[in-house]
Amino acid sequence: MTFSLSKIINLDPPTFVPDAVIVGAGVIGLSIAWRLSQKGMRVVIVDPKPLGGASWVAAGMLAPVSEANPGEEELVRLGLKSLQRYPSFVKELEDFSQMEVGYISSGTLEVGLDANDRAEIEFLHSFRSKLGLETKLLDSTATRKVEPSLSPGIQASVSIEQEHQVDNRLLCQALLKAVYLGGGYFYQATIAELKFDEKKPLKTLVAENGIKISSPNIVIAAGAWSGDIKGIIPQLPIYPIKGQTLRVRLPESYLGYQKIIRGLAKGYHVYMVPRKHGEIIIGATVEDKGFDTTITVEGIYELLRNITSLLPNISEATIEETLAGLRPGSPNNAPILGSFATQGLFVATGHYRNGILLTPVTSDALSDCVIDQVDPAYIEYFSPNRFLKDA
Numbered sequence: 208m209t210f211s212l213s214k215i216i217n218l219d220p221p222t223f224v225p226d227a228v229i230v231g232a233g234v235i236g237l238s239i240a241w242r243l244s245q246k247g248m249r250v251v252i253v254d255p256k257p258l259g260g261a262s263w264v265a266a267g268m269l270a271p272v273s274e275a276n277p278g279e280e281e282l283v284r285l286g287l288k289s290l291q292r293y294p295s296f297v298k299e300l301e302d303f304s305q306m307e308v309g310y311i312s313s314g315t316l317e318v319g320l321d322a323n324d325r326a327e328i329e330f331l332h333s334f335r336s337k338l339g340l341e342t343k344l345l346d347s348t349a350t351r352k353v354e355p356s357l358s359p360g361i362q363a364s365v366s367i368e369q370e371h372q373v374d375n376r377l378l379c380q381a382l383l384k385a386v387y388l389g390g391g392y393f394y395q396a397t398i399a400e401l402k403f404d405e406k407k408p409l410k411t412l413v414a415e416n417g418i419k420i421s422s423p424n425i426v427i428a429a430g431a432w433s434g435d436i437k438g439i440i441p442q443l444p445i446y447p448i449k450g451q452t453l454r455v456r457l458p459e460s461y462l463g464y465q466k467i468i469r470g471l472a473k474g475y476h477v478y479m480v481p482r483k484h485g486e487i488i489i490g491a492t493v494e495d496k497g498f499d500t501t502i503t504v505e506g507i508y509e510l511l512r513n514i515t516s517l518l519p520n521i522s523e524a525t526i527e528e529t530l531a532g533l534r535p536g537s538p539n540n541a542p543i544l545g546s547f548a549t550q551g552l553f554v555a556t557g558h559y560r561n562g563i564l565l566t567p568v569t570s571d572a573l574s575d576c577v578i579d580q581v582d583p584a585y586i587e588y589f590s591p592n593r594f595l596k597d598a
């Protein structure tokens with residue numbers, strides 16, 4: 208079941224002073240808006256194209272372990288906290304919205320195709336084991352026992368049982384509905400600038416169309432575009448990282464993939480995420496191309512070449528969709544979360560490759576920030592004020 212956006216979006220600004228305004232209706236902005244409305248706040252969400260960003264394009268892997276890289280230990284900690292929170296978050300959202308979000312506990316198999324890929328997989332296994340993360344190294348035979356469709360050439364794999372997936376599009380729609388049911392007001396506009404006077408309680412957002420909206424609390428959650436809003440100090444060091452993806456469908460006789468397969472194929476990263484009803488998401492390129500979201504022959508060729516070298520039977524699939532999205536990149540791949548020095552101004556962005564995973568913990572943390580006007584200790588590392596010295 209889907210929930211129609213056109214029924215709930217307003218072309219006119221609100222005629223009331225909201226308790227909070229959220230800039231951006233991706234998973235991050237919507238989940239914060241939902242939490243705030245649950246806590247009794249009247250919320251306005253401003254976006255020119257709700258769900259028009261990365262949240263709709265994502266693959267929905269909840270993968271703090273297979274995304275864990277050296278130097279990102281704080282991010283891993285936050286990711287694990289969010290992963291743990293997922294089941295209760297999903298239950299609450301599904302109960303409230305009366306919509307399913309396709310949460311599946313399937314585990315990940317991370318495979319290496321050639322000897323160099325195997326060496327990289329073994330290195331990551333050892334790094335993650337040192338962090339206390341549960342991963343199991345499997346040889347070629349054991350790997351193909353777990354997933355018989357894998358190429359006989361696969362050298363080794365790491366099994367990560369604790370990782371899961373959610374259908375990000377269903378999650379987006381359920382959040383949209385939950386915000387609406389909670390009394391949220393959607394206003395279709397692009398915010399250009401923030402204006403405030405430290406002595407006055409209300410801050411004002413100015414849209415590109417000149418319309419102004421004032422509120423005591425403003426949350427910036429505009430994904431890869433968050434750094435473009437003027438008047439925010441410090442300016443947010445957010446940049447777009449393009450990812451091209453494919454959605455394909457295998458003939459019924461081939462169905463039966465359970466696990467997320469991530470892999471290295473001759474040094475190239477690729478993954479496939481099998482959904483409940485036969486859809487498979489293949490991703491994703493990682494490109495520094497500014498705000499470009501075109502689909503390129505090179506990008507799609509690379510994805511198909513890499514995935515079919517790991518899973519030859521994917522070549523039997525029909526292509527249903529190609530789409531590119533912009534991940535909100537940030538320094539050290541760490542999100543930017545919490546309050547600015549200016550009272551009543553908050554941010555939740557820079558989730559890069561992990562925004563779907565980090566949705567529960569971000570919405571918990573940011574709604575606490577707004578309600579209590581104090582940041583919870585577990586997001587201190589991610590504070591926007593870490594960039595103040597560079598301002």
Ligand SMILES: Cc1cc2nc3c(=O)[nH]c(=O)nc-3n(C[C@H](O)[C@H](O)[C@H](O)COP(=O)(O)OP(=O)(O)OC[C@H]3O[C@@H](n4cnc5c(N)ncnc54)[C@H](O)[C@@H]3O)c2cc1C
Pocket residue numbers: 230231232233234235236253254255256257258259260261262263264265266267268269270396397398399428429430431432433436449450451452490491531532533534535555556557558559560561562563564565
């Ligand atoms: C190919 C790909 C695969 C991914 N796979 C995964 C995955 O498997 N697991 C995972 O955890 N994460 C994944 N991610 C990352 C994840 O999608 C993002 O981190 C997450 O969606 C960010 O959510 P967001 O709400 O911050 O941004 P977005 O979803 O981009 O939403 C931002 C919103 O802000 C709006 N906006 C922009 N500018 C303005 C403005 N000036 N005024 C008002 N509104 C504005 C936009 O219209 C948009 O709707 C993937 C991303 C990509 C691109």
